[in-house]
Amino acid sequence: MTAARLFELIIALLYLTGSVSYPLGLVLRRAFLKRIAAWTSATAFGLHTVDLGLRSLELGAANLQHGQFYMSLMAWLLVLIFFVLWWKLKHDFLSMITAPLALILFSSSLAVRTQVLAVPEHFSALWFSLHVGTIFVSLALIAMAFGAGLAYLHLERLIKTKAKLPGFSKELPSLQTFDKANHWAVSIGFPLYSISLLAGFLWASFTWKKVISWDPKELISIVIWIIFALLFHQRMVLGWQGRKPAKTAIVLFILCMVSLVGVNFLLPTHHSFRP
Amino acid sequence: MNQEIYLVGLNHKTAGVDIRERYALSDCDPSATGLVSEAGDVCEAMILSTCNRVEFLVVGSEVADMRAKILRFWADQCGQPLADLQNHTYCHAGDKAVNHLFTVASSLDSMILGEPQILGQLKTAYRNAVEKGAAKVIVNRLLHKAFSVAKRVRTETAIASSAVSISYAAVELARKIFTDLSNQRALLIGAGEMAELAATHLLSAGVRDITVVNRTLAKGEELARQFKGRAMPFEDLHQALLDTDIVISSTGSPTAIIRARDMKDVLRQRRHKPIFFIDIAVPRDIDPDINGLDNVYLYDIDDLKEVVEENLAGRMQEAQKARSIVGEEVGAFMRWRDGLALQPTIVALLDQGEGIARRELRKSIKQLGPNPDPQTVAIMERLARSLCHKIYHEPISYLKRRSMEEGSAQRFIHNARRMFNLDDESIPEDAHLDRKAPGGK
Numbered sequence: 001m002t003a004a005r006l007f008e009l010i011i012a013l014l015y016l017t018g019s020v021s022y023p024l025g026l027v028l029r030r031a032f033l034k035r036i037a038a039w040t041s042a043t044a045f046g047l048h049t050v051d052l053g054l055r056s057l058e059l060g061a062a063n064l065q066h067g068q069f070y071m072s073l074m075a076w077l078l079v080l081i082f083f084v085l086w087w088k089l090k091h092d093f094l095s096m097i098t099a100p101l102a103l104i105l106f107s108s109s110l111a112v113r114t115q116v117l118a119v120p121e122h123f124s125a126l127w128f129s130l131h132v133g134t135i136f137v138s139l140a141l142i143a144m145a146f147g148a149g150l151a152y153l154h155l156e157r158l159i160k161t162k163a164k165l166p167g168f169s170k171e172l173p174s175l176q177t178f179d180k181a182n183h184w185a186v187s188i189g190f191p192l193y194s195i196s197l198l199a200g201f202l203w204a205s206f207t208w209k210k211v212i213s214w215d216p217k218e219l220i221s222i223v224i225w226i227i228f229a230l231l232f233h234q235r236m237v238l239g240w241q242g243r244k245p246a247k248t249a250i251v252l253f254i255l256c257m258v259s260l261v262g263v264n265f266l267l268p269t270h271h272s273f274r275p
Numbered sequence: 276m277n278q279e280i281y282l283v284g285l286n287h288k289t290a291g292v293d294i295r296e297r298y299a300l301s302d303c304d305p306s307a308t309g310l311v312s313e314a315g316d317v318c319e320a321m322i323l324s325t326c327n328r329v330e331f332l333v334v335g336s337e338v339a340d341m342r343a344k345i346l347r348f349w350a351d352q353c354g355q356p357l358a359d360l361q362n363h364t365y366c367h368a369g370d371k372a373v374n375h376l377f378t379v380a381s382s383l384d385s386m387i388l389g390e391p392q393i394l395g396q397l398k399t400a401y402r403n404a405v406e407k408g409a410a411k412v413i414v415n416r417l418l419h420k421a422f423s424v425a426k427r428v429r430t431e432t433a434i435a436s437s438a439v440s441i442s443y444a445a446v447e448l449a450r451k452i453f454t455d456l457s458n459q460r461a462l463l464i465g466a467g468e469m470a471e472l473a474a475t476h477l478l479s480a481g482v483r484d485i486t487v488v489n490r491t492l493a494k495g496e497e498l499a500r501q502f503k504g505r506a507m508p509f510e511d512l513h514q515a516l517l518d519t520d521i522v523i524s525s526t527g528s529p530t531a532i533i534r535a536r537d538m539k540d541v542l543r544q545r546r547h548k549p550i551f552f553i554d555i556a557v558p559r560d561i562d563p564d565i566n567g568l569d570n571v572y573l574y575d576i577d578d579l580k581e582v583v584e585e586n587l588a589g590r591m592q593e594a595q596k597a598r599s600i601v602g603e604e605v606g607a608f609m610r611w612r613d614g615l616a617l618q619p620t621i622v623a624l625l626d627q628g629e630g631i632a633r634r635e636l637r638k639s640i641k642q643l644g645p646n647p648d649p650q651t652v653a654i655m656e657r658l659a660r661s662l663c664h665k666i667y668h669e670p671i672s673y674l675k676r677r678s679m680e681e682g683s684a685q686r687f688i689h690n691a692r693r694m695f696n697l698d699d700e701s702i703p704e705d706a707h708l709d710r711k712a713p714g715g716k
Contacts, residue, residue, distance in 0.1 A: 029433075159451060160566060162578045164585045175549065176454040239546030242570045 007051060012107055014044035019099035026096070026171055038092060041099055045079045048106070052076055071109030074136050075102045081140040089180055091173040097147025127203040135196035138189040139256055145185035146253035149246035152178035156243060175242065182245045183235070190232040197225055217271040220259045227252055278318070278685060279337040280413065280612075282372035283345045283364055284330030287386050290363035297355050300324045305409040310348050316341065319414045321404035323379075325396045327386055332376060334413045342366040370609050373417065377601045380421035381428040382435070388590040389434040394425050412689045416611065424604045431600060434593040437586035442473040444582045445553045445574065446480045449521055452551050452572055457481045462519035464488050464512065465526030466498045469555045473523050474502055486519060488512050490526070516541050516550070523553045524560040535564040538571060553579070611698070615685050617678045621671055623697045628663040635659065 018041035025033030052072060059066070082098035155172050158165055200221075205211045212218060231248045234240040264271050285298065305311045305320040310333075319334035331345050338344075346364065350357040367375050378384045382393050401418045404410040410418070429435055438444040446456075453459050461482045463474050466489050474485055485504035488511070489495030495506040507515050512532070516522070526532060533552070542550075552573040554561040559575055566573040574582075613619070636659045640647055670691065677687040692698055 155451065159448070159572055162574065162581065164582075165451070172451075174450060174454045175452050180454070239548075241547040242549065244569065 004051075004054075007047070008106075008110055011044050011047045011051060012103065012110065014040045014047070015099055015103040015106055018044060018095065019103050022092075022095050022099060029171070034092065037095060037099065041079065041095060041102075042083075044102075045076070045083070048072070048076050048079070067112035068109045070132070071105050071112060073132075074139065075105035075109065077136045078102050078105065078140040078143060081137065081144060085144055085181060085184060088184065089173070089177055091177055093151065093173055093177075094144055094147050094181065096151075097143060101143055127199050127206070131196055131199040131203060134192040134199070138192040138196065139260075141185040141189035141192075142249065142253050142256055145182045145189070145246075145249035148178040148181035148185075149249040149253075152182075152246040153243065153250075178246070179241055182249055185249065186228075186232055186235050186245065190228050193225060193228055197221060213270075215269050215271070216267045217259065217263050217269045220255065220263055224252060224255050224259065227255070278334055278413070279341075279368055280372045280417070281333045281335065281341050281345070282330060282367045282375050283333070283342055283349075284323075284328060285360070285363045285365070286328035286330070286384065289365060294359060294363050295326070295329065298329055298349065298353050298360060299326075300329055300349070300352060303352055304407050305404065306407045308348070308352065310345075311409045316344065319404075319411045320409045321400055321414055321418070323397060323400040325393070328379070328384075330379070332372070332414065332417070334411075341368075370605055373608050374601060374605045376417065376421050377424045377604055378598070380425040381597055381601060382425070383428075383594055383597055383601070387439055388587070388594055389439075391435060394422070397421065412615075412685050413612070417608065420604065420608050424601060427604070428597040428600055432593040432596045434590055434597055437589055439583055439586050439590065441555070441576070441579045441583055442469070442476045444579050444586070445473055445523075446476045448572075448574060448582070449477070449480070449551055452549055453520065457483055459483060459520040460518060461485045461521040461523065462488065462515055463498065463502075463504075464522065464524040464532070464560065465490075465528075465556065466494055467525040467555075470523050470525040471498070471501075473553065473555065477521060477523075478502060482521065486515055488515050513537070513541065517544055519550070520548065521551045521553070523555065525554075525556045526560050527556070528560055529558060531562045532560050533565065534562045535568065538562075538565050538568060542568065542570065555579075615688050615692075617674065617688060620674065620688050620692060620697065624667055624671060624691070624695060625664075627695060627697065628667045629660070632659040632663040 018037045021033045021040070022037035025031065025035075025037060052069075055069065055072075059069075079098060079102050082094055085094055086092055151172060152175060155175055155178070157163075159175070200218075201211050204213065227248065231240075231245060231252070235245055263269055285295065287295070290298075300322055301324050303322050303324075305317075305322060309315075311317050311320045315335075316338055317333050317335040321332040323330045323332070329349075331349070333341070333345060335341060342364075346357060346360050350360055375384070380394060380397055382389050382391065385393050397418070401410065401414075404414060438447045449456060449459070456477070459482050461474065461477050461484070463470055463485060466487065478485065485499070485502040487495040487499040487502070487504060487506045488509055489498070489506065490509050492506060492508050495508075499506040516533075516538075524532070547570050549570045549572070552561050552565065552571070554573065554575040557576060561573060561575075563573065563575070565571050636655060639655060640652060643651065674687055674691055
């Protein structure tokens with residue numbers, strides 16, 4: 001057990017190094033700091049994969065009753081999505097948001113380690129993995145769109161007001177690159193989010209014999225879905241680009257955080273992470 | 276007699292363009308014209324002549340009238356009076372000369388701080404000197420060092436990182452908006468010199484193609500041919516705006532030709548693809564309100580000028596950093612040069628030999644067992660020491676003999692230092708240039 005704890009601590013420390021050295025490298029304009037960030041994050045991700053694998057071997061399906069597993073899985077998927085976007089956009093800028101978020105999620109997974117969740121008895125692996133897997137990937141994509149959105153708004157303001165591009169803003173990629181991140185997040189994230197919601201409601205209807213139980217988590221998820229649908233429609237059909245999608249993605253991410261932290265931990269819900 | 280490094284020259288700060296063009300030396304061979312010779316005071320020389328400076332880098336005997344000597348040669352070569360030169364030239368010696376050369380190479384002495392051409396010009400001047408056999412040990416080392424200092428300044432400071440011309444500033448801004456300029460199309464409205472320049476920059480930055488819209492179609496077509504683009508009549512401007520991403524406008528129109536309310540319609544038809552307007556016309560061609568629309572960016576000539584001025588100010592700041600790098604490197608170079616004297620080289624050689632002897636002796640004594648016979652040890656010590664002195668005796672007396680001869684001393688000392696690796700250097704990547712120099716064989 002202590003060996004496992006040490007292992008998890010090392011992963012957290014590596015994520016911490018990544019979160020600190022990337023922004024430092026940007027501000028001080030030192031390429032080697034950014035390289036350090038890339039390598040520590042990649043190493044952390046590798047160890048994290050091993051950690052998740054070992055836990056699954058050790059606990060098997062019992063994992064699904066541990067809050068720690070979910071948080072850790074979410075952090076892992078976030079980093080995975082980041083690597084995919086890095087490869088697609090040829091820019092490592094999103095690690096600015098990825099590494100700190102992964103650090104927070106992973107550390108909170110350590111904080112809720114002892115806690116056991118009540119998983120509904122009529123437990124179906126198919127619905128469950130569909131429900132959880134898709135929602136986590138789509139959350140990670142929204143987080144990326146959030147980071148890209150903030151950067152977009154910052155850079156756009158500088159260009160529009162004709163302000164001087166100070167030090168690290170010079171290193172920022174172009175507005176189009178940020179918009180591309182939003183495009184990926186919306187075009188892939190929204191279908192996944194919809195699948196997740198659908199799977200959740202279907203599963204609920206098998207288990208509790210009713211589709212909706214007015215649970216706070218269900219309500220906020222529907223609100224998020226409506227906003228997400230609007231963004232998806234405007235982007236795909238009307239060709240929205242730039243500022244509006246960036247702002248909407250920021251709102252979506254904030255709502256998702258409210259849903260994750262506020263609802264799961266504070267309110268009575270069947271998604272509760274409360275001890 | 277001792278050797279000294281001199282730098283004599285004039286630049287855009289000390290001489291006006293009329294003086295600079297009269298005293299330009301674009302094609303001068305220092306060996307053939309007798310500046311560099313075995314018997315004379317000058318043993319190495321390099322001449323750098325660009326539109327902003329003419330400079331002589333000379334290595335020669337430490338004589339009081341070196342400056343006068345070079346000026347006389349210079350005036351003779353140009354067939355111009357000596358008096359003008361005397362008032363407009365500077366002369367540096369020793370570390371000041373080295374400092375000046377490094378400053379020039381790093382583009383800190385250029386009219387536009389950080390401009391990149393000077394390094395290429397310096398390389399050409401150096402190549403000429405090498406080919407003519409006028410560059411030997413010191414000039415070789417000095418120039419290689421100058422190139423590496425320039426590289427250090429470029430990578431460690433931001434002196435050359437931002438645009439300092441209006442058309443280049445526009446390209447830089449376009450890069451902040453669009454990920455890949457090779458996917459973007461440019462549109463030129465009106466044909467003016469500035470617009471042409473900006474279009475040339477955009478083309479070399481890799482835009483996909485250029486369309487020209489002009490009131491007189493024939494002139495537009497002519498310009499379009501120049502950029503291998505297409506021309507469209509002025510009436511089709513609205514159509515042209517639909518599939519271009521970067522617009523450079525410079526018509527003589529007294530009123531705005533593109534207004535914000537027209538743009539809304541265009542934007543919808545473009546499906547909100549970003550569009551970047553560069554308005555270099557005065558009075559302005561494009562309604563400034565357009566900048567308030569989403570996905571539309573507008574810079575006029577004043578905005579661009581401001582960007583350029585800010586960038587120039589930024590370069591001034593970076594120049595401070597660059598100067599301290601130059602200072603450091605001058606110190607390092609002077610330390611290397613001081614090492615070229617005979618006495619320190621002899622000391623270093625003997626040190627090296629005795630060091631080897633001591634190490635080998637210690638190893639051998641160890642093999643004699645735990646309690647070696649003191650007499651045997653004494654004999655071995657004597658053997659090692661005299662072996663070392665005898666072996667180094669011949670090279671040292673050879674160096675002493677050679678150093679009596681004028682001009683060749685430093686070459687032999689330099690070679691000896693390299694042969695015995697006294698400076699503990701790894702061989703630089705660009706070492707082949709040394710070999711090209713006839714003096715370095």
